Amino acid sequence: MVYKSVRKELINQDLKIKDIAEATGYSPEHISGVINGRHNSPKVKKIIALVLGKDFDSLWSTESTDQTKTPA
Numbered sequence: 001m002v003y004k005s006v007r008k009e010l011i012n013q014d015l016k017i018k019d020i021a022e023a024t025g026y027s028p029e030h031i032s033g034v035i036n037g038r039h040n041s042p043k044v045k046k047i048i049a050l051v052l053g054k055d056f057d058s059l060w061s062t063e064s065t066d067q068t069k070t071p072a
Contacts, residue, residue, distance in 0.1 A: 005059055006035050009052050023051045 010016065017035065021028040024047050033039035034048065049056040 003035050003037060009054060009059065013052065020048060020051055
C-alpha cells in the first residue's frame with residue numbers, strides 16, 4: 001500500500017483519523033480518503049505531515065520509489 005508509512009505513524013503515535021481530523025479541521029472522511037489514496041490533496045498531505053511531526057517526503061513516499069532504491 002502506498003500510504004503504509006502514514007498508517008504506521010498513526011499507530012506509533014496512538015492517533016486515529018478522527019484525531020487528525022479534529023486537529024486539521026477537515027472531515028474524518030476526507031482525511032481517510034487522502035491517507036488511503038482516494039483523494040489527492042497535496043495541501044492536506046502537508047498538514048497531516050505537520051500534525052504527525054514528520055517530513056513530507058518521507059511520510060508520503062510511494063512503495064514504487066522505495067523499491068527503486070539500491071541498498072547501501
